[in-house]
Amino acid sequence: MKYKIIFLDIDGTLTDSRKLITEKTRKALMKAAEKGLIIAVASGRPEPGLAYAAGELELSSIGGYLLPFNGGIIKDALTGEVIASNTISREALETAYKTAKEFDIGVITYKEGDIIAADKTDEYIALESRINGMPVRVTDKFLEEIDFSPVKCLLTGEPGLAEKAEKHLAELLVGKANVFRSEPFFVEVVPNGIDKAESIKTLIGRLGITREEVIACGDGFNDVSMINYAGLGVCMSNGCDAAKAAADYIAPSNDEDGIADVIEKFVM
DSSP, X not given: OOOOEEEEOIIIIISOTTSOOOHHHHHHHHHHHHTTOEEEEEOSSOGGGGHHHHHXXXXXXXXXXXXXXXXXXXXXXXXXXXXXXXXXXXXXXXXHHXXXXXXXXXXXXXXXXXXXXXXXXOHHHHHHHHHHTOOEEXXXXXXXXXXXXXXXXEEXXXXXXXXXXXXXXXXXXXXXXXXXXXETTEEEEEEXXXXXXXXXXXXXXHHTOOGGGEEEEEOSGGXXXXXXXXXXXXXXXXXXXXXXXXXXXXXXXXXGTHHHHHHHHHTO
């Protein structure tokens, strides 16, 4: 088999518009796994937000890997072993908080299964809560409560404001943290040097797999690096222009079982 591992983004890629994995896509991936293809779920979501996908694909029994926080954590789904874990600095956290205040947008991080929001919530934080199945707790003492080093901080706001905040924050944190938008309304702040491509390099290096043996499927801004890096980079037809430009193959949309199409064409 030419390809040994497939990395799958969740939202807009593995799941359809209902945030569900269709039976056709699930069966295609399970058949590929039976043939020896390793399944890895790589998402900007926190680890609890990967539980549904991991369960549907039976990764805790057949094996596979979880890469939450855009690969800030790499975890063996079968054994529970944490292969890699990275956190952002206190400076990055405080700068993200100050930027959110300056642009009057939301800012959150994650603590013990909760989403911690600074001062207020908004529709985008509500969306993050819903898709990950995590409750939101609002605090007016955000920096005091986050007395640990988080894996990720997320700024949320109307796309125009989010774009401006992203550019401003990226300038402030150059060389100190990686700043990018995973959705038009989500600005991610993750450890410097951490993105999906770097996390893939770390994992396949451990597994003895070459980049030519990697399939990476995504649709969003935060998928561009892994689509570029993989031997076969795939963007869904519903993906953003940047992800499409990076791709070797444009698959049918997430509502048209695009991942099943990839498996049928390139694996089976």
